[in-house]
Amino acid sequence: MVxxxxxxxxxxxxxxxxxxSIVDHMRSMEKTENDGYAKTIFIxxxxxxxxxxxxxxxxxxxxxxxxxxxxxxxxxxxxxxxxEFNDKESVLDLILPFGSLDETVRSGCYIVRYQKSSAKVxxxxxxxxxxxxxxxxxxxxxxxxxxxxxxxxxxLRNYNGAVIGYYGGAQIEExxxxxxxxxxxxxxxxxxxxxxxxxxxxxxxxxxxxxxxGETSGVLKQLTLYNDxxxxxxYYEILLDSITGLETNHHFFKINTESGxxxxxxxxxxxxxxxxxxxxNSVLYSNVAFSSTQVxxxxxxEGNTAxxxxxxxxxxxxxxxxLENLDARISQYGAAADATINAEQTVNLDWTEFANAVDxxxxxxxxxxxxxxxxxTPAYSGDGSEFTGGYEPIxxxxxxxxxxxxxxxxxxxxxxxxxxxxxxxLGNPTGAMHITNLRLQDFRVSGSEAGTLAANxxxxxxxxxxxxxxxxxxxxxxxxxxxxNAGGLVGTADGTYFxxxxxxxxxxxxxxNAGGLVGQTKxxxxxxxxxxxxxxxxxxxxxxxxDGLSTPIYSVLAGTNAGGLVGxxxxxxxxxxxxxSVMGEAVAGGLVGITGKVIEDSYCTGLVGGSTGTTKGxxxxxxxxxxxxxxxxxxxxxxxxxxxxxGAVGLVGEDADASRxxxxxxxxxxxxxxxxxxxxxxxxxxxxxxxxTLVAYYQGGFNLRTVKQLGYVNDxxxxxxxxxxxxxxxxxxYGDWPAPEILIVxxxx
Numbered sequence: 014m015v016x017x018x019x020x021x022x023x024x025x026x027x028x029x030x031x032x033x034s035i036v037d038h039m040r041s042m043e044k045t046e047n048d049g050y051a052k053t054i055f056i057x058x059x060x061x062x063x064x065x066x067x068x069x070x071x072x073x074x075x076x077x078x079x080x081x082x083x084x085x086x087x088x089x090x091x092x093x094x095x096x097e098f099n100d101k102e103s104v105l106d107l108i109l110p111f112g113s114l115d116e117t118v119r120s121g122c123y124i125v126r127y128q129k130s131s132a133k134v135x136x137x138x139x140x141x142x143x144x145x146x147x148x149x150x151x152x153x154x155x156x157x158x159x160x161x162x163x164x165x166x167x168x169l170r171n172y173n174g175a176v177i178g179y180y181g182g183a184q185i186e187e188x189x190x191x192x193x194x195x196x197x198x199x200x201x202x203x204x205x206x207x208x209x210x211x212x213x214x215x216x217x218x219x220x221x222x223x224x225x226x227g228e229t230s231g232v233l234k235q236l237t238l239y240n241d242x243x244x245x246x247x248y249y250e251i252l253l254d255s256i257t258g259l260e261t262n263h264h265f266f267k268i269n270t271e272s273g274x275x276x277x278x279x280x281x282x283x284x285x286x287x288x289x290x291x292x293x294n295s296v297l298y299s300n301v302a303f304s305s306t307q308v309x310x311x312x313x314x315e316g317n318t319a320x321x322x323x324x325x326x327x328x329x330x331x332x333x334x335x336l337e338n339l340d341a342r343i344s345q346y347g348a349a350a351d352a353t354i355n356a357e358q359t360v361n362l363d364w365t366e367f368a369n370a371v372d373x374x375x376x377x378x379x380x381x382x383x384x385x386x387x388x389x390t391p392a393y394s395g396d397g398s399e400f401t402g403g404y405e406p407i408x409x410x411x412x413x414x415x416x417x418x419x420x421x422x423x424x425x426x427x428x429x430x431x432x433x434x435x436x437x438x439l440g441n442p443t444g445a446m447h448i449t450n451l452r453l454q455d456f457r458v459s460g461s462e463a464g465t466l467a468a469n470x471x472x473x474x475x476x477x478x479x480x481x482x483x484x485x486x487x488x489x490x491x492x493x494x495x496x497x498n499a500g501g502l503v504g505t506a507d508g509t510y511f512x513x514x515x516x517x518x519x520x521x522x523x524x525x526n527a528g529g530l531v532g533q534t535k536x537x538x539x540x541x542x543x544x545x546x547x548x549x550x551x552x553x554x555x556x557x558x559x560d561g562l563s564t565p566i567y568s569v570l571a572g573t574n575a576g577g578l579v580g581x582x583x584x585x586x587x588x589x590x591x592x593x594s595v596m597g598e599a600v601a602g603g604l605v606g607i608t609g610k611v612i613e614d615s616y617c618t619g620l621v622g623g624s625t626g627t628t629k630g631x632x633x634x635x636x637x638x639x640x641x642x643x644x645x646x647x648x649x650x651x652x653x654x655x656x657x658x659x660g661a662v663g664l665v666g667e668d669a670d671a672s673r674x675x676x677x678x679x680x681x682x683x684x685x686x687x688x689x690x691x692x693x694x695x696x697x698x699x700x701x702x703x704x705x706t707l708v709a710y711y712q713g714g715f716n717l718r719t720v721k722q723l724g725y726v727n728d729x730x731x732x733x734x735x736x737x738x739x740x741x742x743x744x745x746x747y748g749d750w751p752a753p754e755i756l757i758v759x760x761x762x
Contacts (some may be wrong), residue, residue, distance in 0.1 A: 018360075020078045022342075023392045025429075026191040028422075032548065035351070036222065039145075039706060040146065040170050040171060040176055040668075041170065042078065042576075043145075043146050043176040044169065044170045044176050044178065044685060045175065046178070046182060047139045047140060047141070047176055047178025048139075048178040048179060048181075048277050049141045049175075050121065050123075050178055051123065051137040051138065051139040051177070051178040051179055051180035051181075051298075052113060052137075053118055054109070054114065054119075054123055054125065054137045054139065054180075055120065055125075055134055055136070055181065056294070056295070056296065056297070056298055056361050057109060057113045057114050057179045057295070058108045058109055058125050058127070058134045058137070058293075059110075059133070059134040059298075059301075059389050060113075060293040060295075060301050061107060061108045061109065061113055062104075062107070062108045062127060062133075062134055063132055063293075063301040064107075064222075064224075064291055064301060064303075065104065065108060065132065066132030067291075068107075068226065068233065070104060070573040071107065071231065071233060072100045072231065073101075073102055073104045073106075073107065074101060074104040075097065075100065075102045075104060075105075075106050076129060077089035077090075077104070077105070077125075078090070078155075080126070080754070081426075082156075082487065083382065085128055085129050085130050085358050086126065086127070086128050086129075086135065087126070087127060087128075087129055088124055088125065088126040088155060088464045088717060089104075089105050089125045090123075090124045090126070090150065090155070090435075090617070091105070091120075091121070091122065091123055091124075091125075092121075092122040092123075092142060092150055094578075095744070096506075098110075098111070098119075099277070100299065101278075103276065108125070108127075109125075110235075110275065111275060112237070112268070112275055121139065121141070121142075122139070122140050122141065122142050122148070122150065123137055123138055123139040123140070124137065124138040124155060124158070126181070130214065130467050134181075135181055135182075136162070136176055136179065136180065136181020136182055137178075137179070137180050137181060138158055138178065138179055138197075139178035139179070140175060140176070140177050140178065141175070141176075143211045144369065145392050146174070146175050146176035147175060148172070148173075148175035148176075150179060156291045158172075159362045159647070162179060162181075162182065166179060166369070169632050172356045172370045172669075175212065180600060185298065185580070188413060190298060190299065191216055191294055191297050191298065191299035191300070192299070192300060192650075193215060193216075193219065193292045193293065193294065193299050193300055193301075193302040194212075194213065194215065194302060195290075195292065195302040195303055195304050195306075196210050196211065196212035196221055196290035196291070196292050196302065196304040196718065197210070197212070197304060198211075198213045198286055198288065198289065198290050198291075198304045198305065198307060198716055199211075200212050200307045200309055200313060202309045202310070202332075202757045203299075203331075203332050203334070203370070204255075204257075204332060204334055204367060204370045204466070205252055205253075205254060205255040205334065205371070206251050206252075206253040206254035206255075206265065206309070206311065206312075206315055206334075206358060206417045207250060207251060207253060207647075208223060208250070208253060208288055208290075209235045209246065209248060209249070209250050209251075210238060210249045210250075210251070210290045210304070211247075211248045212247055212248075212290070212292055213247070214247050215671060216294055216297060216299070218294055218296040218297065218628075219292060219293070219294050219295075219297075220238075220292070220293055220294070220295050220461070221236060221237070221238040221247070221249070221250055221289045221290055221291070221292050222235050222236065222237055222290065222291045222292075222293075223235065223236045223238055223249075223286070223288070223289075224287075224289050224290070224291060225253070225268065225286050225287070225288055226286060226287045226288075226494070227280045227281055227284045227285075227286055227311075228280060228284060228285040228286065228287060228308070229281055229284035229285065229323060229324055229325075230279065230280055230281045230284060231278075231365070232277070232278035232279060232280050233276050233278060234268055234269075234274045234276040235274070235275050235276055235278060235443050236251065236273055236274050236275075237275075238251075238290075241348050241541070241628060242355065242503070244444055247414040248350045250705050253265055253268065253311070254312065254334070254338075254344075254385040255334070255341060256309060256334050256337050256338065256344075256368065264282075264343075264344060264345070265280070265282050265311045265312060265344065266280075266282045266344070266345040266636050268280055270748050276482045278642050280311065280402070281311075281324065281347055282311055282312055282326070282338075282344050282345045282346050283310070283311060283312050283313070283316070283324050283325065283328075283338075283344070283346045283347055283349055284310075284311055284316070284324055285308060285309070285310050285316050285325060286308070286310070286311050286709055287306050287307070288302060288306065288307050288308075288309070289304050289305065289306040289368065290304040291303055291304070304327045307484045308329065312328075312335065312344050312346060313328040313329060313335045313336035313338060313356075314328070314329040314330060314331040314332065314335055314359065315328065315329045316328045316329075323650075324347060324352075326352070326353065326354055326355060327354075327355040327356075328354065328355070328356050328357075328358065329356070329357050329358075330356055330358045330362075330415075331358070331360050331362075332362065332367065332486035333362055333364060333367040333404070334367075336362065336407065336422075337404075337405060337407060339356070339405065339407050339409055339413070340355075340405070340407035340408055340409060341409075341410065342408070342433075342699075343405065343407070345698070349408050349411065350411055350443075350444065351411070351412075352411040352412065353411070353412040353413075353414070354409075354411055354412070354413050354414070355414045355416075356413065356414065356415045356416070356450070357415075357416045357418055358416070358417045358418055358420045359418065359420070359421060359493045359685045360424075361420050361421045361422075361423070361607075362420070362421070362422045362423070363422075363424050364404055364422075364423070364424045364425045364426065365424045366424075374696050374749070379456070385595060391517075397596040400429050403426045403427060403428060404425045404426060404427050404519075405429070405433075406427060406433070406435060406436055406438065406439060406440030406441075406460075406468070406719065407438075407439060407440060407441045407442075408433075408435070408440040408441045408442045408443065409439075409443075409444050409446070409651075410442070410443045410444050412444045412445045412446075412447070413442070413444060413445075413446050413447065414447040414449075415446070415447065415448045415449070415451070416450055417448075417449065417451030417452070417478075418450055419432075419450045419451075419452070419477075420450075420451070420452070421452040421453070421454055422438065422450075422451065422452070422453055422454070423453075423456075423532045424454075424455050425438065425453075425455075425456050425457070425458075425558060426456075426457045427456070427457065427459065427460065427463075428457075428459045428460070428700075429459075429460045430460070430463070430673075434460045434461040434462075435460055435462050435468035435469055435497075436459055436460025436461070436464075436468050436492075436494075436504075436506075437455050437460075437463060437464045437465060437466055437467040437468045437503070437504065438453060438456075438461065438465065438466050438467065439466060439467035439468070439469050439470070440460075440467070440469075441462075441468055442467070442469070442470070442471075443471070444473070445472045445473050445474075445623060446470055446474075447466065447474045447595045448466065448473070448474070448475050448476070448478055449474075449475075449477050449478070450476070450477045450478075451466075451477070451478045452478075452479045452481070453465050453466060453478070453479065453480045453481075454481055454482065455482055455483055456480065456489065456492075456518070457581075458491070458493065459492075459493040459494075460493075460494065460495070461493075461494065461495050461496045461497050462467070462494050462496070462497030462498055462499070462501045462504040462505060462525075462531070462532075463482035463492045463493055463497070463500075463501055463504050463522075464492060464499065464500040464501070464503040464504040464531075465492055465501060465504055465516065465518060466478060466480065466502045466503055467502075467503045467504070468497070468503075468504045468505070469503075469504060469505045469506075469507070470503055470505070470506050470507065471507045471508065471509070471511045471758070472507065472508045473506070473508075473509045473510075474507065474509065474510045474512075475502070475503070475509065475512070475514055476498045476508070476510075476511075476512045476513055476514065477513045477514070477743070478502065478514045478515075479514070479515045479516070479747060480501055480502050480515070480516040480517070480518050481515070481516070481517045481518065481701075481747045481748065482518060482703065484555060484703055486692040491518060491519035491520070492504075492519065492521070493521050493522075493523075494522040494523065494524075494527070494532070495523050495524070496523070496524055496525070496526065497524075497525050497526045497532075498522055498523035498525045498526045498527065498532030498533045498580065498581075498707065499520050499521060499525070499526075499528075499532045499571075499580075500516070500527070500528050500529075500530060500531040500532035500533075500545070500580075501516025501517070501518045501520050501529045501530050501531075501545055501569075502514060502530050502531060503530075503531045503532070504532045504533070505531075505532060505533050505534075505535070506531050506533070506535070506538060506584070507534075507535040507536050507538075508532045508536040508537060508538050509532070509534070509538045510538050510539045510540075511530070511538075511540045511541070511543050512539070512542055512543070512634045513522045513541075513543065513720070513725070513743045514530065514542075514543045515530075515543060515544050515743075515747060515748075516529055516545050516546070517532050517545065517547070517703075517747045517748025517749075518568075519545035519548070519568055519569075520568065520569045520570070521569075521571075522570070522571050522572055522580075522672065523572050524572035524573070524605065525571065525572055525574075525580075526571055526573055526575070526576075526580030526581040527569050527570060527571035527572075527575050527592050527595075527597070528545070528569060528575070528576045528577070528578055528579040528580040528581075528582075529545025529546070529547065529568060529569050529577050529578055529579045529593035529595075529605070530543055530544075530579060530581045530591075530606075531580075531582075532571075532579075532580050532581070533580055533581040533582075534578070534579055534581070534583050534584035535583050536583065537583060537584060537585070537610075537670075538583075538584040538585075539584060539585055540578070540579070540584050540585070540586045540587070540718040540727060540746065541586070541587045541588055541589065541720075542588045542589065542725035543589075543720065544578070544589055544590045544591060544719075544720060544742060544746070545577055545578050545591045545592070545748075546568075546591075546593065546595050546746065546747055546748020546749060546750065547568035547569070547570040547577070547591075547592050547593035547594045547619055547748060547749055547750070548566055548568050548594075548703060548748070548749050549566065549706075549707070549749040549750065549751055549752075550706075551704070551706045552704065552706045552707055552710065552752030553751065553752070554566050554594045554620040554655065554751060565594065565596075565620060565622055566594060566620075566622075567594050567595060567596045567622060568592070568593040568594050568595070568692070569593050569595040569596070570596050570597075571595075571596070571597040571598065571599075571606070572597075572598050573597065573598060573599040573600070573602075573624075574597050574599055574600040574607050574634065575592075575595040575596055575597030575600070575606050575634075576591075576595060576597075576601075576602050576603075576604060576605040576606035576607075576633075576634070577591030577592070577593035577602070577603050577605075577617050578590075578591040578593075578605060578615075579603050579604075579605050579606070579608070579621045580597070580605075580606045580607075581606055581608075582596055582605045582606070582607065582608040582609075582610060583608075583609060583610060584610055585610045585611050585612075585613075585616055586604075586608075586610070586611070586613070587611075587612075587613045587647075587722070587725070588604070588613075588614050588720050588723040588724050588725035589604075589614065589615045589720060590604070590615055590616045590617060590618075590638075590717070590718070590723070591603065591619055592605050592617070592618045592705075592748065592749065592750040592751070593617075593619045593715075594619045594620035594621075594622070595619055595620075595621055595623075596622040596623055597623050597627055597634065598615075598623065598624055598627060599627065599628070600623075600627065600628045600629075600634035600635050600663065600664075601621045601622065601623045601627055601628070601629045601630075601634050601663075602617075602629070602630045602631075602632060602633040602634035602635070602662075602663070603617035603618070603619045603621050603630070603631050603632050603633075603651050603652075603656070604616070604617040604632050604633060604649075604651070605632075605633050605634070606633075606634045607633075607634060607635045607637065608633055608635075608636065608637065609636075609637035609638070612633070612649055613647035613649070614647050614648070614649070614723045614724050615649050615723070616648075616649060616650035616651060616677075616717075616718070617631070617632055617650075617651050617652070618651070618652040618655060618717070618750055618751050619652075619655065619751075620655050620656060620657050620751075621634075621659060626665040628664045629654075629656075629659055630659065630660060630661060630662040630663035630664070631651045631652070631653060631656045631659045631660065631661055631676075632649060632650075632651040632661040632662060632664045632671075632674050633661070633662045633663070633671070634662075634664070635662070635663060635664040635665075635666075636662050636665045636666055636669035636670075636671060637666050637669065638666035638667060638669060639670050639688060643691045647673070648673045648674070648675055649673060649674045649675070650675050650676070650677050651674065651675075651676060651677070652676070652677065653676035653678060653679065654678045654750065655751055661674040661675075663675070663750070664673065681734070696721075698714055698715040698716075698717075698719050698744070698745060698746060699713070699714065699715070699744075699745040699746070700713060700714050700715035700745060700746040700747075701745070701746070701747045702715075702746075702749050702750070703748065703749075704749045705747050706736050706752070707749060707750070707752060710752060713750070715745070715746035715750065715752065716745075716750075719744050719745065719746060720743060721743065721744045722746075725743075
């Protein structure tokens, strides 16, 4: 019995020892696991705190509890009762954002202690709120836990029965540091806005983040990049904005909704953005390596520095993409309807060059529009759908001041139908447009209403703008309107001012008004110092036919009223002229089809034609009742010889006066006085004709008066501008003109 009791006692003792060993082992295992979680949180918190420091903590105001015994040290406690991950005023939302950790770990229970000034994490405590070794944190325990770490960290294995994990202090020194080299970034802002990130992947679990921060919105968006498997050497191309993607939408505003981009709030299309890349290790202790930071505009070439919450109000345009992004239908550009935006074009823009370049720079292999497509039928419904080919006319809803800086936009094909069928560089803008110092060359424009510059303008101003063709494109380029007005520059101008503008293109409206410069003007305005030029062959408005006869060449054709300068005019005209030949189904006039406003110091040379019943006038087709004649010393002129005796005015209202409209011909004294005389008596004003006969006969000079020789001066403009930078076409001539003196010999008067 004694021996049996002795054996039992030994077994009990051994069992107790074994049980105690098992319990101790279980605590050790729990401690190791919790220590690992603490380390994982430490590394993630340190990585992101470093990034937060790089961003100046992005205006956070909640930094946790301040350590009363250590100035500048803060700590955040996270458990079932405290969660400020989504609080945009809390730094916790920055240092442990969604995706930085496994959610089981991130949403657990822990304390992160850090030094604010150096953005350095000091240590992390971690525990579990449920289970055998759970811990119920009480206010004030923070200091007690720190004291345990200072005195005997091993006590955390059994702290009031709980197991507390810990990482920090001396343990950090035991970890071998990983030195990461910074990524390199290259931002391209041209046919697309794209970023190339280059980084050698040095360690397993290394991550690269691309960060985009809006300087107006203050929003930070982050995209995690991964090694592409190319031998550990990774490069990544990220498309931030493109106007051409069909299968995948890559407009800038898509960042706000595309999967993969993390960050609360929305970036604002049109704001300046800061772009940089960050490399860090998500498992091993390492430095956080930042690339350089590059700043650009999200939609345009550049935008002026703006304060938080305010979009740049001055932007630059150096690519077709920038130009297209002025339209909110395309880019969701957020300029308010009452905003005033100043845009400057810094280089020549060419649609063909843009189309060819897009094929080469599309890094995400997005299928782009057919660059050779003749049509551009938009499918806009507010969802950012792209067009299928060709240039899409833009229609800003805000006030736009666009200064072309004497640059050119060329080779643009516009053929639009459907809901957005107003055709022109500008389609149907609802805001006031102020367009200056711009040359539009080799445009092919077709729509319901059409103009090279714009289909419609309201309460706008156009100064120093030329629409013309290169010699090789003269027979291909034109402005065609299927159901509205057509103009060489603008289809319909409502209350709009034109100064020092010119157009030398074919114009055709199938059913409405057409003019070499403007199809129809409404509600007053002004046209001053402007001209429109037509087309001739051999110096004549007729060209030979196969049967040995000839057929007229008409530069302007209208379904109703046609005018060399304006088809239907409610605008005063001064110091302007037209060399266009015109034909209208209702009314046709060499300078204006129908007008009820004053015309002063102007002339025309064009052939005027029409069908049976057309009212025709060599100068004006019809003077309305409310017109007044030009005052003394402000006479108007026309070529009578071109129109074989057609009168100056086809139809005059009962109160209208056409007495100061005079004919001039080659053999008359009036003509000899009217021809251009240069500063030194040279009669050849610089000219750029399409007709080779004119080049040969006139030695590259225009023999009639320019707008300046008619009396136009720069300060004549009735607008708010202090100065006018005159472009060469104001005191020169683009396009053709008739040469009757080499075709017809008149008997002197």
